[in-house]
Amino acid sequence: MAGERLSRGDLLLLVAVLAVFGIAVSGYLAWQWYASESASWCDLSSYLNCTKVRDSPWAAVAGIPTAFVGVGGFGILLAFAMLALRGTERIGQWSVDGGLLAFAIVGALTGLGLTFVEIFVIQAICILCVIGFALDLGILGIAWTLSGSVRTSPA
Amino acid sequence: MVMKKCPVCGVSVKLENLERHVKNQHPRAAVDVRSAISAEEAREIEAAKRPAGPVITAKGTRTIAIVAVGVAAIILIAIFNPFRGVGPSVGQMAPDFTLTTSSGGSITLSSYRGAAPVFLEFMDINCIYCIQEAENTLPALYSAYSASAQFISVEIKNVAASEVESFRSRYGTTWPYGMDTTGATSRAYGVDVTPYFFIIDRNGIVSAVFRGVPSGGYAAYANALNAVSG
Numbered sequence: 001m002a003g004e005r006l007s008r009g010d011l012l013l014l015v016a017v018l019a020v021f022g023i024a025v026s027g028y029l030a031w032q033w034y035a036s037e038s039a040s041w042c043d044l045s046s047y048l049n050c051t052k053v054r055d056s057p058w059a060a061v062a063g064i065p066t067a068f069v070g071v072g073g074f075g076i077l078l079a080f081a082m083l084a085l086r087g088t089e090r091i092g093q094w095s096v097d098g099g100l101l102a103f104a105i106v107g108a109l110t111g112l113g114l115t116f117v118e119i120f121v122i123q124a125i126c127i128l129c130v131i132g133f134a135l136d137l138g139i140l141g142i143a144w145t146l147s148g149s150v151r152t153s154p155a
Numbered sequence: 156m157v158m159k160k161c162p163v164c165g166v167s168v169k170l171e172n173l174e175r176h177v178k179n180q181h182p183r184a185a186v187d188v189r190s191a192i193s194a195e196e197a198r199e200i201e202a203a204k205r206p207a208g209p210v211i212t213a214k215g216t217r218t219i220a221i222v223a224v225g226v227a228a229i230i231l232i233a234i235f236n237p238f239r240g241v242g243p244s245v246g247q248m249a250p251d252f253t254l255t256t257s258s259g260g261s262i263t264l265s266s267y268r269g270a271a272p273v274f275l276e277f278m279d280i281n282c283i284y285c286i287q288e289a290e291n292t293l294p295a296l297y298s299a300y301s302a303s304a305q306f307i308s309v310e311i312k313n314v315a316a317s318e319v320e321s322f323r324s325r326y327g328t329t330w331p332y333g334m335d336t337t338g339a340t341s342r343a344y345g346v347d348v349t350p351y352f353f354i355i356d357r358n359g360i361v362s363a364v365f366r367g368v369p370s371g372g373y374a375a376y377a378n379a380l381n382a383v384s385g
Contacts, residue, residue, distance in 0.1 A: 006212070006214070006215045006218060007209060007210050007211065007212050007215055008209040008210075009208065009209030009210045009211040009212070009215065010211055010212055010214070010215025010216075010218065010219065011215075012209060013211055013215065013216075013219055014215075014218070014219050014222065017219055017222065017223050018222075018226070021223075021226050021227070021230065024230070025230060028234070051348055055282075055283050084208075084209070085208050085209065086208050087207050087208040087209070127233045128230070128233055128234070131226075131229060131230060131233060135226070
């Protein structure tokens, strides 16, 4: 029916799909940091330039690419979505929806911080990093909707 | 809903409730209920006990498929960038240019046509890989081939000529550095990353292209220069 809203299952599956894309993008960026000798393939211009961001001191902490944070973060979000899709509602005293929302907020704040660093410190934008941030915002929006629907749903 | 007869009293009981029924109704009966249940029935019991997952609708599946295709397209465009400028390929004429050099002179590519092959580098003095090449590889290459080839570097960013001169003296890269302040030359060569190298034969034809530092390092440049220096 037109205008029919997506079900809880649809939204959770959408979170899982977005998280898989997030892992792929973060994984690609981590691989770029390790493997590429010079040019990155996502250099659209001198400002939209993954190479410039990758070569900055912000691209790694203690020799570990920052992109691994994205791989881990999206992995956690994927795990929460898969648990919820299997019908699990709680992990110990924590609700799965609450965990999904909490990690989506942490991921979005991390992405926001790194985007500010790109704009104001490195002065170049890594478009794949921005795509990763957008994926996290999308997951945050869905997680927010899911937690709201639980709060307002009849007992 | 699968029903099964109780092995003690013969009453039909839901399969998943059979074990509990025997335990509660016939606590003294020496019956091993599990042995009376087949493997397939055991799987059905497990499935019935598992909490039901949320429903995924057909509309949701379609929506998710559309979103997935859209996101995948955006990521692939960002990675492979089909809108990237296209420079000359091997076998094509190298676009001519005239640039002011960092030392205040002028350099024109076509002036070397018929005279010498050209080793052309597009670079940026702040690019870490350009610095590494200037530090480790290019001066040695210049020493070996400066008698048979013309070396030209082009700074693709709009930096001060004095900074490029400092770079040259710091790394001993004494050949001319053209200043592509408008970006027109970089665009003509499809330069999207630095360093980017073109080996041009004495007829002005591109003989080799290296996008980024070649994996073969010095040998890759030397082989390409040997091929046009004969």
